[in-house]
Amino acid sequence: MASFLSPTTAQGQTITWWVEELEKRTDGKVTVETFWDASLLGAEEIRDGVRDGRVELGNVSYAYTPSDFPLSSIVEVPFLGDNMGAQTSALNELYATDEAFRAEWEDKQGIKVMSFVGVPPALTGTKEPVTTVDWYTGKTVRASGFFVKALEAVGGNPAAIAVPETYEAMRTGTVEAYGGLILDVITPLSLHEVGGHIHDPGLGHYASSTWTMSLDTWNSLSPQVQGIIEELNAEFPNQLLRNAERTEDEACTQILDSGGSASKFDEAEIQKWKAAIGDAPMKDWIAKATAAGVADPAAMYERFSGLYTSAQSAEYADYVPGIERCAGRGR
Structure with a gap:
C-alpha cells in the first residue's frame, strides 16, 4: 500500500484500521505492507502505481491527473454543502449504480474503488x-x-x-x-x-480522495476475501468520520x-x-462530462445531488x- 499521507491524519488512521481489520478478519491470510508519507510513491504517482501493479492498494487523488477523471470532478461544483459523510455516501452510491461513473475508474484506469473519501469544506x-x-x-x-x-x-x-x-x-x-x-x-x-x-x-466541498485497489488484484481474490473487503468498505465511511472528528478537534x-x-x-x-x-x-463540468461521452450530464449531477441530499437528511443528519x-x- 502506498500513501502520500501521514498515518496520523484522519484518512491515514482509517486506512490503517482497514488494513489491520483485513488481516484480522482473514486470519492473517491477507497481509499488507504499508508505505506512508510518499516514501514509496509520490502523490502524483500513486494512480499509476495502482494501475500498473507496483502496489496493490493506494489512496488516489484524481486532482493530480484531472483530465483522466472528468466525471469524478463533479465534486468541484461549489455550494453543494459541507457534509463530509453525505459526500462520501453520494460518491459511493454513484459508483455502485452509474455505469459511466464506475467505468471511469474500472474500465479506463484498471482501478477498483474501495471507498471514496469525502472532504470537509475548504x-x-x-x-x-x-x-x-x-x-x-x-x-x-x-x-x-x-x-x-x-x-x-x-x-x-x-x-x-x-x-x-x-x-x-x-x-x-x-x-x-x-x-x-x-x-x-x-x-x-x-x-x-x-x-x-x-x-x-x-x-x-472542493475535492475528494479515493481509497483504491488494483482491479487485477481484486479479480484475483477469492469470493470469501472479496466479501470481507466489501464489509470493510461499507464500514469505512463512518470510521473515517469518527477519526476526522478527533483529529479536527485536536487541530x-x-x-x-x-x-x-x-x-x-x-x-x-x-x-x-x-x-x-x-x-x-457547473458549465465547465457539464462540458467535460459531455466530452467524456455522458449523454445527459445534468441528469448525472441531479442524481448525485439527490443522493447527497438524502444522505445529509438521513444517515448523516447529525454531522457537524x-x-x-x-x-x-x-x-
Whole structure:
C-alpha cells in the first residue's frame, strides 16, 4: 500500500484500521505492507502505481491527473454543502449504480474503488480575522482547483503554491492567505503559526480522495476475501468520520491555544460569492462530462445531488463540520 499521507491524519488512521481489520478478519491470510508519507510513491504517482501493479492498494487523488477523471470532478461544483459523510455516501452510491461513473475508474484506469473519501469544506487561513468576501479583493492567496476561479471571481490573485511550501510563503508574505485546505491538515503543517485565523468562506466541498485497489488484484481474490473487503468498505465511511472528528478537534485546540480563531462567513457573504461565481463551474463540468461521452450530464449531477441530499437528511443528519464545532468553542 502506498500513501502520500501521514498515518496520523484522519484518512491515514482509517486506512490503517482497514488494513489491520483485513488481516484480522482473514486470519492473517491477507497481509499488507504499508508505505506512508510518499516514501514509496509520490502523490502524483500513486494512480499509476495502482494501475500498473507496483502496489496493490493506494489512496488516489484524481486532482493530480484531472483530465483522466472528468466525471469524478463533479465534486468541484461549489455550494453543494459541507457534509463530509453525505459526500462520501453520494460518491459511493454513484459508483455502485452509474455505469459511466464506475467505468471511469474500472474500465479506463484498471482501478477498483474501495471507498471514496469525502472532504470537509475548504478553509482559508489568514493573519487577521476575515468576515467578508471583499477582503479577498487584491489579495494574493495560495489556491488550487476550483478555488482559483472562485478567487478570481471576487478580485483575488490565486497563487499556485505547493502545500509543503505554503508555510514559507505565508511567513515571507509571498501570499497573504492560504486556501483550499482542511482543518486537520493546517496544524501538522504549522500553518496556524503564520495564519492562525481560519475561516470557512462557504464554498463547500472542493475535492475528494479515493481509497483504491488494483482491479487485477481484486479479480484475483477469492469470493470469501472479496466479501470481507466489501464489509470493510461499507464500514469505512463512518470510521473515517469518527477519526476526522478527533483529529479536527485536536487541530482546533492547537489553533485556539495559539491565539488563532475559527469562523464561517454569514449567509449574506456566501450569497455574494455565489453570485460572483455564477454557473461557470457547473458549465465547465457539464462540458467535460459531455466530452467524456455522458449523454445527459445534468441528469448525472441531479442524481448525485439527490443522493447527497438524502444522505445529509438521513444517515448523516447529525454531522457537524469541524470548523463549525471549532467556531463554537472560540466564541
